Amino acid sequence: MDVVISKKSCRGFTLVELVAVLLILGVTSSAIMLRWAPGxxxxxxxxxxxxxxxxxxxxxxxxxxxxxxxxxxxxxxxxxxxxxxxxxxxxxxxxxxxxxxxxxxxxxxxxxxxxxxxxxxxxxxxxxxxxxxxxxxxxxxxxxxxxxxxxxxxx
CATH class of the missing domain: 3.55.40.10 (minor pseudopilin epsh domain)
Known part of the structure; x- marks a missing residue:
């Protein structure tokens, strides 16, 4: 018996979604680092x-x-x-x-x-x-x- 995997069951994140999340994290962390004064x-x-x-x-x-x-x-x-x-x-x-x-x-x-x-x-x-x-x-x-x-x- 062959198992057929449809495209709909193999959903994941697209490259665009991953890049968008990384971009948001990068902007947020750089803004925090600019305001952070050690000690x-x-x-x-x-x-x-x-x-x-x-x-x-x-x-x-x-x-x-x-x-x-x-x-x-x-x-x-x-x-x-x-x-x-x-x-x-x-x-x-x-x-x-x-x-x-x-x-x-x-x-x-x-x-x-x-x-x-x-x-x-x-x-x-x-x-x-x-x-x-x-x-x-x-x-x-x-x-x-x-x-x-x-x-x-x-x-």
Whole structure:
């Protein structure tokens, strides 16, 4: 008995379908690779991290009911302190940070009072404060608004 195999039972992918899928995968992976920064070491990523750490300092000052400072210790390091020592967050992690890949920070400390308001000396901050990060032949600016302490990043 001969077995007859019809063309309809041997269906598979056509060459055009395979090429289309590979093309879509190639375009998608190249777009992802262009946005991927290994270890988040790029200048914009470090500016975003500084902004998050400023917000974190403000939130911790508010939740703990004490004044906390984002203390710039050198052009490449900063920490969250209580005025004397680097503090730990609620998970126990020491709050000190290092900028990588030649990125430097030019600004002074910023203190938040127990209500999360940014201070300038002993009084409330009255003008917008900017923090400049430089490196990779470009600059990023982190802005802190007076009164509210709202933090934004400008490329």
């Amino acid at each position: 988040d070491q790029s200048l914009p990523a470090q500016a975003d991290l500084l902004a998050r750490n400023l917000r974190h300092t403000q939130a911790m000052a508010l939740s703990r009911g004490v004044a906390l400072t984002l203390d710039v210790q050198s052009p490449t390091t900063y920490a969250i302190t209580d005025g004397a020592a680097t503090i730990r967050d609620s998970a126990g992690a020491l709050q000190d940070f290092v900028l990588d890949n030649g990125v430097t920070l030019s600004v002074s400390d910023l203190k938040f009072d127990s209500l999360g308001r940014p201070l300038s000396g002993a009084s409330l901050m009255s003008t917008t404060r900017s923090w400049t990060l430089s490196g990779e032949s470009s600059i990023a600016t982190v802005l802190v608004q007076p009164l509210t302490g709202h933090v934004t990043v400008a490329p």
